[in-house]
Amino acid sequence: GAVVSQHPSRVICKSGTSVKIECRSLDFQATTMFWYRQFPKQSLMLMATSNEGSKATYEQGVEKDKFLINHASLTLSTLTVTSAHPEDSSFYICSAILTTSGKETQYFGPGTRLLVL
Amino acid sequence: GQQLNQSPQSMFIQEGEDVSMNCTSSSIFNTWLWYKQEPGEGPVLLIALYKAGELTSNGRLTAQFGITRKDSFLNISASIPSDVGIYFCAGGSNYKLTFGKGTLLTVNP
Numbered sequence: 001g002a003v004v005s006q007h008p009s010r011v012i013c014k015s016g017t018s019v020k021i022e023c024r025s026l027d028f029q030a031t032t033m034f035w036y037r038q039f040p041k042q043s044l045m046l047m048a049t050s051n052e053g054s055k056a057t058y059e060q061g062v063e064k065d066k067f068l069i070n071h072a073s074l075t076l077s078t079l080t081v082t083s084a085h086p087e088d089s090s091f092y093i094c095s096a097i098l099t100t101s102g103k104e105t106q107y108f109g110p111g112t113r114l115l116v117l
Numbered sequence: 118g119q120q121l122n123q124s125p126q127s128m129f130i131q132e133g134e135d136v137s138m139n140c141t142s143s144s145i146f147n148t149w150l151w152y153k154q155e156p157g158e159g160p161v162l163l164i165a166l167y168k169a170g171e172l173t174s175n176g177r178l179t180a181q182f183g184i185t186r187k188d189s190f191l192n193i194s195a196s197i198p199s200d201v202g203i204y205f206c207a208g209g210s211n212y213k214l215t216f217g218k219g220t221l222l223t224v225n226p
């Protein structure tokens with residue numbers, strides 16, 4: 001399967017600071033990547049769709065000014081949590097679409113654990 | 118929005134037993150995927166289904182894309198302790214995935 005990496009794997013920051021999380025597709029190019037958030041013992045919730053070369057599309061209820069997404073290249077998307085607060089503490093997971101023989105499949109990164117103190 | 122009902126929520130089984138879990142939806146999906154997630158990790162793709170009626174196997178795992186395109190099941194045969202984890206179904210439409218709430222599988226040796 002395809003490989004998607006995330007960096008950092010975990011981060012602790014102070015309230016009010018900004019945190020950047022990187023998502024890379026390692027062995028394929030991805031024009032579309034996704035950012036999810038997962039709270040303990042819950043399912044994955046889609047936050048936004050990251051499109052290479054254009055603005056991200058945010059799901060309802062997700063603040064675009066708080067969660068800045070930049071899809072700078074075909075292998076890299078970044079999520080910046082601005083002015084982080086304790087309620088932003090969560091597990092953030094990205095995914096990338098690999099298209100093979102006309103079939104699209106989402107592969108996920110290993111996740112980034114964010115703790116805001 | 119679209120919602121998936123995944124059942125059961127949790128299962129406690131003995132090693133060697135077969136397992137079955139399923140997802141249903143009120144909406145039609147173009148793809149169904151099954152992922153496994155272990156603590157502190159991202160979901161790992163197990164099986165991807167792209168056509169209504171499709172039945173696909175991956176080792177001891179078998180999954181089917183329902184004919185109505187509103188449901189899918191995953192079977193695990195002859196379970197082993199390393200099968201423990203949370204299994205998620207996901208319905209795909211227009212590139213986006215909607216996830217079920219997961220099935221927590223515990224396998225007793």
